[in-house]
Amino acid sequence: MNDVEKTNIERKNSGKRMRRRKRMMSVYTVVVILLVLTVGVTMCFTFLFNIDEIVISGESETYTYMEIVEASGIHAGDNLLRLDYKKAEQRILDQLLYVETADVDRDFPSTLRITVTRCIPAYNVQYDKGVLLVSRKGKILADNDFYTDTEHLPIIYGFEPADTEAGRPLQSKNENKYDAFTQLINRFDRDDNSDIASIDLSNEYAITVNYRNGIPFKMGNWNDVEYKLDLAQKVMEDESVKGKKGYLMMVGTKQCSFRPNGELAEDTEPPVVTDENGLPVNTTTTTTTAVPDYTPQDDGGADNGWQDYGDGGNDWQQDDGVYDDGQYGGDGGDGWYGDDFGFDGYENEDIYANQ
Numbered sequence: 186m187n188d189v190e191k192t193n194i195e196r197k198n199s200g201k202r203m204r205r206r207k208r209m210m211s212v213y214t215v216v217v218i219l220l221v222l223t224v225g226v227t228m229c230f231t232f233l234f235n236i237d238e239i240v241i242s243g244e245s246e247t248y249t250y251m252e253i254v255e256a257s258g259i260h261a262g263d264n265l266l267r268l269d270y271k272k273a274e275q276r277i278l279d280q281l282l283y284v285e286t287a288d289v290d291r292d293f294p295s296t297l298r299i300t301v302t303r304c305i306p307a308y309n310v311q312y313d314k315g316v317l318l319v320s321r322k323g324k325i326l327a328d329n330d331f332y333t334d335t336e337h338l339p340i341i342y343g344f345e346p347a348d349t350e351a352g353r354p355l356q357s358k359n360e361n362k363y364d365a366f367t368q369l370i371n372r373f374d375r376d377d378n379s380d381i382a383s384i385d386l387s388n389e390y391a392i393t394v395n396y397r398n399g400i401p402f403k404m405g406n407w408n409d410v411e412y413k414l415d416l417a418q419k420v421m422e423d424e425s426v427k428g429k430k431g432y433l434m435m436v437g438t439k440q441c442s443f444r445p446n447g448e449l450a451e452d453t454e455p456p457v458v459t460d461e462n463g464l465p466v467n468t469t470t471t472t473t474t475a476v477p478d479y480t481p482q483d484d485g486g487a488d489n490g491w492q493d494y495g496d497g498g499n500d501w502q503q504d505d506g507v508y509d510d511g512q513y514g515g516d517g518g519d520g521w522y523g524d525d526f527g528f529d530g531y532e533n534e535d536i537y538a539n540q
Contacts, residue, residue, distance in 0.1 A: 194401055236262060236296070248283075286302045305321045310344050312345065317355065328350075341383070346367065362386045399421040444538045
């Protein structure tokens with residue numbers, strides 16, 4: 186009996202020891218794993234993944250290999266994991282004036298790749314003290330007192346730049362004008378717009394784009410600039426418009442109208458001013474002056490170049506046509522009278538819209 190009881194006691198003690206051993210093994214395992222991870226991470230950030238090769242690619246004709254590497258602030262032996270590549274990219278853009286974009290990529294285990302693109306001059310931005318040469322992405326390249334390559338680069342008037350320092354991104358004191366310019370940049374990315382001669386942003390509610398074919402486009406306000414330029418391009422490419430002289434004008438927010446010049450002087454037409462929703466804005470200033478009385482003579486119907494229609498508006502009629510500034514009372518007040526071309530409303534007029 187005593188032997189049996191002794192055997193039972195040994196079995197109970199053996200189970201407790203096994204449980205203690207398992208607990209200790211778990212603790213040992215965790216400690217070992219932590220030590221291995223610590224050593225591994227330390228090695229990765231010190232001995233492993235150090236740079237032994239820097240590769241430069243892209244459009245880097247303006248600057249040498251060493252100039253780009255030195256501008257990045259990165260050196261052989263630097264650790265790839267500890268590298269702040271965003272700061273390296275910004276250093277390249279800040280120090281190398283004619284670099285438009287810079288991308289720094291890590292190619293493990295030991296290679297760093299830097300890809301750069303060169304700045305392409307795209308705009309002459311006129312301001313009160315000179316002319317800024319600006320890249321396609323909006324980077325100021327130079328502050329000159331002359332225009333650069335006006336045969337290919339459009340001139341932007343009335344932008345009001347907030348900063349003129351070379352190397353800085355172009356900003357405007359007027360938020361709406363900057364918004365319009367940003368949309369121009371986006372469109373230039375997919376179309377070089379070499380057919381545009383100038384853009385007048387003096388009034389952000391009445392922006393005018395002048396094309397090299399002699400056609401001005403009165404696009405209205407700064408909203409949907411990309412859409413409006415695309416629409417105007419489609420109108421000018423239409424066979425019924427090619428070769429004609431006239432001007433383009435937005436009708437509302439979704440339609441573009443082409444109107445021939447006729448014999449009217451281009452500067453007799455007041456600009457159409459719209460608000461941010463595309464609705465007309467009244468900018469007319471009314472003045473009253475004393476005019477001596479006179480009695481009109483009947484000339485048998487001839488208007489001798491000018492005739493007042495008595496509707497309170499500024500309606501001008503010439504021998505060869507009539508221009509209405511939107512106040513003519515004989516067309517029902519629709520603002521688009523067409524007596525100068527023998528029609529009322531939009532008949533015989535080219536109206537275009539994205540359907």
